[in-house]
Amino acid sequence: MNFHTRKWIKPEDLNPNETLFGGRLLEWIDEEAALYSIIQLENPRTVTKFMSEINFRSSAKKGDIIEIGLEVTKFGRTSITLACEVRNKMTREVIISIDKIIMVSLDDDGNSSPHGKTETEYVKDRLAK
Template sequence: MNFHTRKWIKPEDLNPNGTLFGGRLLEWIDEEAALYAIIQLENPKTVTKYMSEINFASSARKGDIIEIGLEPIKYGTTSLTLKCEVRNKMTYDTIITIDTIIMVALGEDGKPKPHGKTQIEYQKDRMAK
């Protein structure tokens, strides 16, 4: 799994318990999944279709640094399925796992559009074309 983004937990990210607010973390995960899928599918009109069960295993506190990791699982005709893990860089604990996030590429009409991708592409490979 590649960990692309780090976040520093600040006071505005906390719930009344003084730990990371789950809604804030899900916002970050959704944004990171969208960015990853947009880049991979080369389509800025890529949206979240589905997130599977979310399993909070631990939390983070003010001042902690977390990492968001994504791994592509499957390329569909119009979709990209990802797996996610978020871990606390300070404690090395896994904070959350999401087994399935499905991102769908849309056309100008707002309907799913085939993307033609079958595997991860890296910038260096695209530049070589």
């Protein structure tokens, strides 16, 4: 799993228990999954279709740094399926894991659209072409 994004937990990210608000974390995960999928599928019209069960295993507190990791588990005809794990860099504990996030490539009319991708690509490989 590749961990590219880090977030610093600030006071506005906390719930009444003074730990990371789950909704804020899900917002960050959804945004990261969208950015990752848009880059992989080379289509800015890529949207979230599905997230499987979300398992909160630990938390984070103000001042902690977390990392969001994603990996491709499947390329569909119009979709890309990702797995996600978020970990606390300070405590080294896994905060959340999501087995399946499905992102779908859309055309200009908002209909699912084949993307033609079959494997993960990296920017360095695209630049070499």
